[in-house]
Amino acid sequence: MKKRGIGIGCAWYGTGYGNGFPDVSSAFVEIHDDGSATVLTGAVDVGQGSNSIYAQIAAEELGLESQDICVYSADTDVTPDSGTTAATRQTYNTGNAVLKAVRQAKSRLLDYAAREFSCPTIEGIELKAGYIGIKGDPSRRMPLADMVFKARLHGQRLISAESSTARSTPVDLETGQGAPYWPYAFGSQMAEVEVDTETGMVSVLKVVAVHDVGKAINPTQVEAQIAGGVAQGLGYALLEELELQEGRIKNPALSSYLIPTALDVPNIEAFFVEEAEETGPFGAKGLGEPAMLPTVAAVINAIDDAVGVRITSLPATPEKILHALAVKKEELAKK
Amino acid sequence: MNYFQPQTVGQAVNIAQTFEATFLAGGTDLVLHMQTGKIHPNAIIDLGKISELKEIKETDGYLEIGSMATFAELGQSELVFQKALALWLACQTMGSPQIRNQATLGGNLGNCSPAADGLPPLLALGAEVRLISREGDEVVSLETLLSRTPLLSQGTLIREFRIPLKGLQSGFAKLGRRKALAIARLSVAIAIELEDNRVGKVRVALGAVGKRAYLSEILARELSDQELNEVWIEKGIEGVQRVVREALGARASAPYKREAVSGVFREALGTFIPEGGTKV
Numbered sequence: 208m209k210k211r212g213i214g215i216g217c218a219w220y221g222t223g224y225g226n227g228f229p230d231v232s233s234a235f236v237e238i239h240d241d242g243s244a245t246v247l248t249g250a251v252d253v254g255q256g257s258n259s260i261y262a263q264i265a266a267e268e269l270g271l272e273s274q275d276i277c278v279y280s281a282d283t284d285v286t287p288d289s290g291t292t293a294a295t296r297q298t299y300n301t302g303n304a305v306l307k308a309v310r311q312a313k314s315r316l317l318d319y320a321a322r323e324f325s326c327p328t329i330e331g332i333e334l335k336a337g338y339i340g341i342k343g344d345p346s347r348r349m350p351l352a353d354m355v356f357k358a359r360l361h362g363q364r365l366i367s368a369e370s371s372t373a374r375s376t377p378v379d380l381e382t383g384q385g386a387p388y389w390p391y392a393f394g395s396q397m398a399e400v401e402v403d404t405e406t407g408m409v410s411v412l413k414v415v416a417v418h419d420v421g422k423a424i425n426p427t428q429v430e431a432q433i434a435g436g437v438a439q440g441l442g443y444a445l446l447e448e449l450e451l452q453e454g455r456i457k458n459p460a461l462s463s464y465l466i467p468t469a470l471d472v473p474n475i476e477a478f479f480v481e482e483a484e485e486t487g488p489f490g491a492k493g494l495g496e497p498a499m500l501p502t503v504a505a506v507i508n509a510i511d512d513a514v515g516v517r518i519t520s521l522p523a524t525p526e527k528i529l530h531a532l533a534v535k536k537e538e539l540a541k542k
Numbered sequence: 543m544n545y546f547q548p549q550t551v552g553q554a555v556n557i558a559q560t561f562e563a564t565f566l567a568g569g570t571d572l573v574l575h576m577q578t579g580k581i582h583p584n585a586i587i588d589l590g591k592i593s594e595l596k597e598i599k600e601t602d603g604y605l606e607i608g609s610m611a612t613f614a615e616l617g618q619s620e621l622v623f624q625k626a627l628a629l630w631l632a633c634q635t636m637g638s639p640q641i642r643n644q645a646t647l648g649g650n651l652g653n654c655s656p657a658a659d660g661l662p663p664l665l666a667l668g669a670e671v672r673l674i675s676r677e678g679d680e681v682v683s684l685e686t687l688l689s690r691t692p693l694l695s696q697g698t699l700i701r702e703f704r705i706p707l708k709g710l711q712s713g714f715a716k717l718g719r720r721k722a723l724a725i726a727r728l729s730v731a732i733a734i735e736l737e738d739n740r741v742g743k744v745r746v747a748l749g750a751v752g753k754r755a756y757l758s759e760i761l762a763r764e765l766s767d768q769e770l771n772e773v774w775i776e777k778g779i780e781g782v783q784r785v786v787r788e789a790l791g792a793r794a795s796a797p798y799k800r801e802a803v804s805g806v807f808r809e810a811l812g813t814f815i816p817e818g819g820t821k822v
Contacts, residue, residue, distance in 0.1 A: 403805050404805075405801070405802065405804045405805025405808065406717055406802040406805035406806065407798075407801075407802065408717070408805075410721075446719065446720060462723075462725075465719055465720055465724075467720065468638070468720055468721060468722040468723050469722065470720075470721035470722040471720045471721050471722070525719075525798065525802065526797075526798045529798060529801050529802065533801075
């Protein structure tokens, strides 16, 4: 018989290396006289899209389009170290480094432009839609490229190097006090499953996922990262199992170490909450690992809701589910 | 290593004999075995250019399927859907779209994995296999062929499958660990003569419970010539569990498979009998 159930999982997660470990990201920036800019950073884009995030951060700050920004990343010959793509830290930590570097290069441009426009303070200068000019006076502006060109002819170079260090203090081992992580990410997911009581097979019908991302710098990427996290979480809940025999891995191939296929992944509805993280670039924080954390609990709870058995070791294989159902049946018979 | 690409069956058989060569069908098993060093062929005969081996057609009382017909071609064939539903169903879930585009029914038999998805439906439907070698043609029932060791003598080519069109209703279900790219842990194919609510002859074939797929004589005996009703379905489930229990003995997978086969049997019935798939 096929039975359906619904489960909820919640997660909170400290992002970054944490516990006082130096968590430093860096970036070099140059604004060019063709109205473009380059960002160099050691952060590795492993497909999650960090390069796009840095282009968007730089473009936002310079009043340009993200396609005007060229991001060079993860070339150890030329890019400054930005730590690992791990710990859900690249949007927040390296994003902050990129923003600091862009602001530093931009401040030189503002100084130069204020003199050009005979503006008493750089506060009166704005960069918008590819132009640089006096705030509130559209007649006094010029293309950003032209201003940078002028600056270059006067010997100015709009380059910068910055780094950003995350807040983190070690936990006091005596008192348990401290601030090991900053910031924290939060998320909640619901899963609907169908359990076949004869075969123990679990089919996940739907997952709804809601995550607090501070600010979604790229909403499409946020959705995709949630979907990827859910798919991985489903594998964690139902399939992935490293089989060891005397220390050797018995299933060292993707034909035997199984992850979900497209057919195993249900419709995923992704939502995000934008509660600005004040220390993050434009209010953003990371999402990478948090996206997969609530899935396991949601699925295991849904199995419990469907057939009334509690699976306490992962993955929840059909064998374990059938065994648990048999044990439950025996216990009921005794009563 | 020599590589041949003959245009005719006759050429293929001659080359096979002369060079002690291995036939290459879709290659989804053979190439992997070569890569892992499990086999080292003297020569390879690629059958991909022999067009007659790809034919799927109906001729006087038989559905004839060339050994080089791919799972994708079979799974998209209206003829197979109409005449051999169990096989058509097996072709929907085998491997992945990429593998189904490449893998052939003949290769499925040639490799003869315990979990081969194509074999239980062919067994249930009473398929015959036409073999050809330098000695000549031989038509043998798949059931008989699967009892031979080795399956095929050197130089023997699987030419086609012949499914007698006796108006059997058939269905198939398999249990894998996931919904695609899953090796069958259990598969059940059922073919029955059905008139109104009366079941005539019944053939049940099982995959992944022995070294090769096989037909269960016990189930044929116990389930044939009866009324189709809930009692019959439960009798079938009880029977198939007993058969799997006896076949697997003390194997590690036995406790699970002998339970789970009930759901697979029920699902296989449900693919062609509306009331078969639901537990009342």
